[in-house]
Amino acid sequence: MSMNQEWTPKIVAFCCNWCSYAGADLAGSGRMNYPANVKIIRIPCSCRLNPMFVLRAFQRGADGVILCGCHPGDCHYSTGNYYARRRMTVLFSLLDYMGIERGRTRVEWVSAAEGAKFAATMNDFVKTITELGENKKLGDLRCKK
Amino acid sequence: MSLTNKVTAEDVLRISGVDASRCMQCGKCSGACPNYDEMDLHPHQFAALLRKGEVERLMESNALYQCLSCFACSQRCPRNVEPAKIIEAVRLTVIRQKGRNYMTADRLPEKLDEDLPQQALVSAMRKYSK
Amino acid sequence: MQKIGVFVCWCGSNIAATVDVKAVAQALKNEAGVVFSTDYQYMCSENGQAMIRQAIKEHQLTGIVVCSCSPRMHEATFRKTAVSAGLNPYMVEIANIREQCSWIHKDIAEGTEKAIVLARAAVAKLHKNAPLTAGTSPVTKRALVIGGGIAGIQTALDVADAGFEVDIVEKSPTIGGRMAQLDKTFPTLDCSACILTPKMVEAAQHEKINIISYAELESLSGFVGNFTATIRKKARFIDEDKCSGCGVCTEKCPSRKGLDEFNMKLNKRGAVYIPFAQAIPNVAVIDAEQCLHFRTGKCGLCQKNCSAGAIDFEQKDQLIERKYGAIVVATGFKPIDASAFNEYAYNDSPDVVTSLEFERIMNAAGPTKGQLIRPSDLKHPHEIVVIQCVGSRCTEDKEKGKPYCSKICCMYTAKHAMLVREKYPDVKVHVFYIDARTPGKNFDEFYRRAVEQYDVDYIKGMVGKVAVEGDKLHVQGSDLLNGEQVHINADMVVLATAIEPDPTARSLGTMLTASMDTNDFFTEAHPKLRPVESPPAGIFLSGVAQGPKDIPETVAQAGAAAAKVIGLLCKNELTCNACVAQTNEAICNGCSQCEKVCPYGAITYEDKEIRSPEFRGIRRIATVNEAICQGCGACTVTCPSGAMDLKGFTNSQIMSEVDAICR
Numbered sequence: 001m002s003m004n005q006e007w008t009p010k011i012v013a014f015c016c017n018w019c020s021y022a023g024a025d026l027a028g029s030g031r032m033n034y035p036a037n038v039k040i041i042r043i044p045c046s047c048r049l050n051p052m053f054v055l056r057a058f059q060r061g062a063d064g065v066i067l068c069g070c071h072p073g074d075c076h077y078s079t080g081n082y083y084a085r086r087r088m089t090v091l092f093s094l095l096d097y098m099g100i101e102r103g104r105t106r107v108e109w110v111s112a113a114e115g116a117k118f119a120a121t122m123n124d125f126v127k128t129i130t131e132l133g134e135n136k137k138l139g140d141l142r143c144k145k
Numbered sequence: 146m147s148l149t150n151k152v153t154a155e156d157v158l159r160i161s162g163v164d165a166s167r168c169m170q171c172g173k174c175s176g177a178c179p180n181y182d183e184m185d186l187h188p189h190q191f192a193a194l195l196r197k198g199e200v201e202r203l204m205e206s207n208a209l210y211q212c213l214s215c216f217a218c219s220q221r222c223p224r225n226v227e228p229a230k231i232i233e234a235v236r237l238t239v240i241r242q243k244g245r246n247y248m249t250a251d252r253l254p255e256k257l258d259e260d261l262p263q264q265a266l267v268s269a270m271r272k273y274s275k
Numbered sequence: 276m277q278k279i280g281v282f283v284c285w286c287g288s289n290i291a292a293t294v295d296v297k298a299v300a301q302a303l304k305n306e307a308g309v310v311f312s313t314d315y316q317y318m319c320s321e322n323g324q325a326m327i328r329q330a331i332k333e334h335q336l337t338g339i340v341v342c343s344c345s346p347r348m349h350e351a352t353f354r355k356t357a358v359s360a361g362l363n364p365y366m367v368e369i370a371n372i373r374e375q376c377s378w379i380h381k382d383i384a385e386g387t388e389k390a391i392v393l394a395r396a397a398v399a400k401l402h403k404n405a406p407l408t409a410g411t412s413p414v415t416k417r418a419l420v421i422g423g424g425i426a427g428i429q430t431a432l433d434v435a436d437a438g439f440e441v442d443i444v445e446k447s448p449t450i451g452g453r454m455a456q457l458d459k460t461f462p463t464l465d466c467s468a469c470i471l472t473p474k475m476v477e478a479a480q481h482e483k484i485n486i487i488s489y490a491e492l493e494s495l496s497g498f499v500g501n502f503t504a505t506i507r508k509k510a511r512f513i514d515e516d517k518c519s520g521c522g523v524c525t526e527k528c529p530s531r532k533g534l535d536e537f538n539m540k541l542n543k544r545g546a547v548y549i550p551f552a553q554a555i556p557n558v559a560v561i562d563a564e565q566c567l568h569f570r571t572g573k574c575g576l577c578q579k580n581c582s583a584g585a586i587d588f589e590q591k592d593q594l595i596e597r598k599y600g601a602i603v604v605a606t607g608f609k610p611i612d613a614s615a616f617n618e619y620a621y622n623d624s625p626d627v628v629t630s631l632e633f634e635r636i637m638n639a640a641g642p643t644k645g646q647l648i649r650p651s652d653l654k655h656p657h658e659i660v661v662i663q664c665v666g667s668r669c670t671e672d673k674e675k676g677k678p679y680c681s682k683i684c685c686m687y688t689a690k691h692a693m694l695v696r697e698k699y700p701d702v703k704v705h706v707f708y709i710d711a712r713t714p715g716k717n718f719d720e721f722y723r724r725a726v727e728q729y730d731v732d733y734i735k736g737m738v739g740k741v742a743v744e745g746d747k748l749h750v751q752g753s754d755l756l757n758g759e760q761v762h763i764n765a766d767m768v769v770l771a772t773a774i775e776p777d778p779t780a781r782s783l784g785t786m787l788t789a790s791m792d793t794n795d796f797f798t799e800a801h802p803k804l805r806p807v808e809s810p811p812a813g814i815f816l817s818g819v820a821q822g823p824k825d826i827p828e829t830v831a832q833a834g835a836a837a838a839k840v841i842g843l844l845c846k847n848e849l850t851c852n853a854c855v856a857q858t859n860e861a862i863c864n865g866c867s868q869c870e871k872v873c874p875y876g877a878i879t880y881e882d883k884e885i886r887s888p889e890f891r892g893i894r895r896i897a898t899v900n901e902a903i904c905q906g907c908g909a910c911t912v913t914c915p916s917g918a919m920d921l922k923g924f925t926n927s928q929i930m931s932e933v934d935a936i937c938r
Binding site: 012024078119143 | 380386389911
């Protein structure tokens with residue numbers, strides 16, 4: 001994207017394979033619209049999300065990162081989403097400390113049956129990020145072409 | 146004398162520190178109550194009516210002054226609801242209102258009885274008046 | 276450098292309507308490593324797949340990216356296609372441009388741009404892919420059932436009938452469990468022993484079933500298909516092969532101080548005893564704590580009188596080590612200890628009994644030979660009060676009660692009430708209940724029969740206190756429907772006590788790395804879809820060990836667990852998940868963090884010789900058992916040194932995707 005075009009946010013969504021990725025598919029099957037800025041990366045479980053991936057996304061110019069996993073108690077691997085919840089809590093407080101707006105990161109539980117919730121979540125998240133504006137603090141200019 | 150200030154269920158819950166939603170209406174409290182027959186409302190009803198927000202019915206109840214504060218209901222409750230604390234809290238909200246002291250010093254002489262320990266009168270004064 | 280082929284699917288107009296597929300194919304041609312790029316109406320069709328196969332061979336592709344529908348739909352299809360063209364199945368990546376692109380966007384420019392980004396991310400990931408092979412592991416064709424109650428017996432019979440060897444390990448001297456103690460069963464009132472004992476005999480005589488009684492699991496190692504169990508067979512001081520079960524020793528034994536566990540300690544038994552007449556194995560056992568020989572070194576009457584010469588005071592505990600392919604947990608339950616309930620005078624009067632004690636009193640083979648008499652003065656009672664939910668649905672004190680509903684009490688109480696009224700119409704029965712819960716086939720009809728036909732006095736409310744007054748029990752409770760407090764002078768009080776998992780469950784769960792809830796019930800791998808499996812592969816759940824159940828439910832679950840065991844044992848080898856965790860031995864420092872987060876116990880440590888530029892020598896290294904690892908990735912994130920990675924979803928693969936998306 002060249003600099004003179006109007007800015008639109010870049011959003012990376014990490015979705016667990018068993019619930020949220022299926023929820024995203026359901027949103028598609030139900031033709032529920034959400035902005036094209038959201039790009040989904042499939043991971044086996046929300047606990048596979050290394051906080052490093054979130055920082056990498058911001059460094060490479062993402063404006064918002066969202067993690068979607070199974071509802072607490074529904075994890076395919078029993079306890080993965082609990083690990084994810086704790087890790088993200090710690091990461092978010094680190095980002096807070098660094099002065100990164102809290103709204104840029106989010107964790108949401110989306111089940112395989114919640115296509116509508118997935119679309120609504122994404123719409124809301126894109127709205128939040130658009131209001132927050134471009135991620136200038138963490139983006140590494142050397143990564144931009 | 147009528148009630149002057151509006152009291153809500155939230156007020157009673159806050160004063161008592163009780164979570165009435167935990168009550169499953171098993172009736173063990175009322176089964177344990179030693180003064181059941183003297184009371185117009187019974188311990189389990191305090192939890193139930195509070196849940197429905199009907200605080201005024203509780204405040205008009207005679208049971209507030211018949212409760213012995215023995216805490217048998219609280220002790221037996223399998224779900225830690227503690228009806229005695231609800232009764233206590235409702236009684237407090239009543240006597241705190243203007244002119245609603247249940248026990249006044251001028252009523253003491255009529256209550257005097259050789260068999261009655263004086264301590265009971267002292268504690269009744271404490272319990273039933275501001 | 277990979278040689279990558281990109282295949283963009285139109286999916287008819289499903290994708291092509293909002294994504295310019297030709298533009299996507301064209302744009303991907305410029306990506307590094309992409310040597311071939313094309314589009315087609317239906318990639319999943321036979322023609323489409325043929326096109327992929329041909330391209331792989333023609334351009335010697337090392338990996339392919341298919342831009343199509345969700346990988347949940349056709350990933351398996353395209354992997355098979357790749358395999359048939361000689362490619363490793365894990366060298367296939369799918370870009371989801373239908374469900375997550377064309378179907379949610381309306382603008383073609385927007386859709387095309389997003390599809391290109393998603394395809395680029397897939398290409399970027401594919402660059403880091405490596406061929407993966409799923410490992411295999413052999414299966415030991417023998418099952419271990421822990422617990423010999425109706426759950427364990429049923430599972431063992433079903434597995435053995437399918438032709439597999441089964442060992443039942445039972446901690447008490449006989450199999451049969453709780454069901455053997457019952458008198459009648461609801462809602463049919465058929466005699467419990469009449470339906471259970473034939474099953475016990477069947478298990479004992481089954482050539483594939485081996486009953487190891489008076490034994491407990493000592494330790495367990497291994498994984499699905501390859502468990503090694505050590506079983507401690509406790510010394511019973513009787514030679515099982517010689518004992519004929521004649522019972523002469525039990526009659527001659529001069530010690531009469533032991534409490535009869537089978538009769539809920541309502542009567543005394545000798546130091547040498549057979550738990551009950553139909554015990555299996557029908558072999559005596561010596562209680563060393565009561566036996567005069569062990570206490571004083573004298574006596575030995577049993578030995579003198581045993582014509583079979585089966586008494587062996589020198590017998591020692593025996594350790595049996597054996598291999599198993601599957602483990603079934605069927606440890607069952609016990610009633611909670613009612614002595615915490617002072618308000619019901621359980622400690623003050625022998626006439627206040629628990630339901631299981633009452634069950635023994637009503638049982639024709641019980642301590643009273645089925646006569647309904649009070650334990651205190653052996654007199655016939657005229658008024659009985661039953662209190663339900665004693666310790667169930669109690670959140671107040673974890674030690675005293677249980678937060679859950681024990682499920683069976685409403686029904687067995689109705690049964691008790693009915694049996695009493697049937698046999699002794701002169702006895703009045705009052706039941707205090709909170710809710711009468713009867714959700715089961717013919718259950719509510721049964722309960723209503725107790726009320727309507729047998730005139731059992733059901734009182735909605737709870738008992739506040741029971742006080743001993745002379746030879747009577749003064750019961751004070753509330754009748755919520757009539758708004759009054761009731762006072763009953765009863766002769767007997769029966770407490771319908773909650774049930775809890777057997778006390779051995781917690782340590783067993785730890786040994787099996789099987790997860791448990793806060794009440795020590797074993798949790799299932801999935802609460803709806805995998806109700807008879809424990810999260811670690813190869814461990815199955817049967818009966819009340821998993822949660823309160825009645826007999827039909829227990830038998831149904833036992834059969835289901837058996838079906839799962841058979842499904843596992845009939846395989847010769849197990850194919851493991853290819854996307855498993857892997858340690859980078861050069862970096863791992865053996866800190867044990869990964870082991871702690873692994874929900875399957877797949878990680879162990881071993882001392883290994885390391886030859887890296889930084890370190891030479893022996894070091895403790897994490898190793899992943901590929902047969903157990905399910906590939907969740909929890910360990911990869913927790914690893915402080917970054918030594919743990921997940922094949923198929925490696926750090927570098929995911930990072931490449933992130934980079935491609937943010938480019």
